[in-house]
Amino acid sequence: MVPENLLYTRDHEWARIDGDTATVGITDHAQEALGDITFIELPKVSQSLAVHGFLGSVESSKAASDIYSPVAGSVTEINKVLTVQPDLINKDCYGAGWLCRVKLTDKDPSKNLLTPAQYQQFLESNP
């Protein structure tokens, strides 16, 4: 599942750009590969993020994985409910399972990211 209104990374994160803000999460492919997610480490509000910089980590019963930021900016909001209900990422990775919101510093954040078609193609060419 690759929604049309998002941009993607090859590390399976997504970003939704709204003006100077981006909402960030991990993709359906990522949550499926991780299995039941039991723990999430989120960034702190006002923490600054670099493109492909460390954003947080996610752990399931079988895997631990670092999450890298798809965009550059500073964190304005985190999805606090995930700390007690991390499985929301499994249930709704593009909706209720969002990770954080970022005020963008980059004028053209999309230049580092894959379009839905490109990400879809990336998934298909790397089964």
Added chain:
Amino acid sequence: MSDIQCSSTDTVNKTVLYDRHLALAGKSRLAPFAGYLLPLWYSGIAAEHKAVRTAAGLFDVTHMCVLGVTGPAALPFLDYLTTNSVAALTPGRAQYSYILDDHGHVLDDIIVYCLDPSRYMVVVNAANTQKIKAWSSHILNTRTDLFAPSSVTVLDIRHESPGRVDLALQGPASLFALFRIIPSEYHLRLESLKPFELLHVDSPQLDLIIARTGYTGEKIAFELFIDPSKATWLWDAILDLCRDLKVIPCGLGARDSLRIEAGLPLYGHELDGPDLISPYQAGYPWAVKLNKSEFIGKTAITAHASSFRSQIVRLSFPGEKGIRPIRPGDAVLDNFNTCIGHVTSSAGIQDTQIALALVLRGKIEVDQPIALYYASRNAAQTQLGRLPKPEQGTKLEPDLKGLVLPRFAKF
């Protein structure tokens, strides 16, 4: 995200049941394990774990090496190669044992199945297959003083025709499941089969060796040794005929969580590995017979038997959602918050985490409280002062409180 990669799978072997895994689990859930592509899970790790404890689960363990050891010197050879007493093993019985090197270090933990005194099956860990094959050949080639040439043959019978591969059927319903597979004249003998005993079903329709062994801690549990060409038939037959018994296929994830919950060691984690963990430390002194006349590694392991300083323990910690999962390498703390060892394996089972850990001997007792310190998971945590490799003797701030469990679980 790191670690989540779309990886190419063409260099990895497929088991004879690969097509079934593709159909039942899907390609994205297959992972390379000891050189084979095997499913992490089919319906979910928790559901499969529960099925084994309450009904039954079927595991593809055809990747595990089955060595056929035959010939007039098969018994003395195995008695020399392994730590347990093969001479005491009667036909139709099996025993847990170890293969050591000259320094007394564990090369593998194995099960020896006695068909008759000149015919044995030895089941070896998949990851250790090449090493054990090479070690057996080396012993036979260099100790011709003990074993005359061609008095012992060691063959990987997974690749022979006729041959044997292993499927594991584990859990309380597995006896009833097998009643539907084997001819009725064998039912009584199967029902009275004791742990570590074998039954050879040898009828015109079916040639199957059933052993009451396994790796889940279940009381009613079997390993099924069948010709590789019939493995798919057996897999399908069990799943198709036993749906009402709630027998489901189980993957690597449940295999690991079941053996951790039971307290069973995994080679490289609770045996050998970086700490060179011995059978004594793992909790299996009875599988090393120091009174045997001679076996490889005897001198070294005899000295070790009275001098080892740490041992494997089983611990319980909370594991609700939102609690960071315990990982190998996390520190175990005593009541003074001093690091006394580290976690070697862990699994989340419902709202509990069970950890196996190597800790200093005599420092903890069953039912006593225990604490845990999370080792750093990434560079960001390390920068904030969290230790990536906490060392024994260090005072640390506990992150999680738990309880010491008996070494092994009973089900």
